[in-house]
Amino acid sequence: MAGAQVFFGVGTQLSTSYDAPTLGGVYKLVEEEVDGRTLYKIKLSTEKATYPGRKQVWRRTDAEGRFLSDVITLADEPPPPDAFPLLEEIMRGGRLVTSLPTLEEIRERTVENVRRLPEAYRRLRDAAEYPVSRSERLEELRQQVIAELQGV
Incomplete structure (x- = not known):
């Protein structure tokens, strides 16, 4: 398919109905x-603030394996x-470097x-904030x- 034209549609309401929830x-x-x-790189706006640097997210667990909290480092x-x-x-470099899980997995x-x-x-109502x-x-x-x- 070399030379095939590619078109992109970018937006939040292209694949869902207007009143359906979208991922922000x-x-x-x-x-x-x-x-x-x-x-x-950093963004300082209050609505879209970012933290610089490559990150990892760690999930902490208790002795029984229940989730306690997440830590971004x-x-x-x-x-x-x-x-x-x-x-x-x-x-990595546009290539898959690991196998993808099956739907069952x-x-x-x-x-x-x-x-x-x-x-x-x-809980669906009054859930605690993770x-x-x-x-x-x-x-x-x-x-x-x-x-x-x-400039400080």
């Missing part, structure tokens, strides 16, 4: 390698105690994850980049 997710560049130097930080990583490399993992989520977070925190190093990097942007 956005991809943003947070780090760039230029001539061997790391350049951190820089990718090279050591894991918090009793935590496992949530982000995995799937693509996805279903099984989803059922298991819901089972491990404490009831307080599973705790998510950021590491001290990530917060420090953000403040450092802000200071550099402000």
Whole structure:
């Protein structure tokens, strides 16, 4: 199919009806390698603030394996105690670097994850807010980049 034309439709209401919920997710560049130097990117707007640097999200568990909280760290930080990583490399250089799970494996993992989520977070009404925190190093990097942007 070399030379085939490709058209993109980008927007939040292209594949769902107007009144259907949409995912408010956005991809943003947070780090760039230029001539061997790391350049951190940051957005400071209150509605769309970002944290610079490559990250990992760790899920902390209790002794029974129930989910306690998530911690966002820089990718090279050591894991918090009793935590496992949530982000995995799937693509590199435009190529798949791992096998993808089957639909059955996805279903099984989803059922298991819901089972491990404490009831307080599973309720449809008055659910507790699941705790998510950021590491001290990530917060420090953000403040450092802000200071550099402000010429401090």
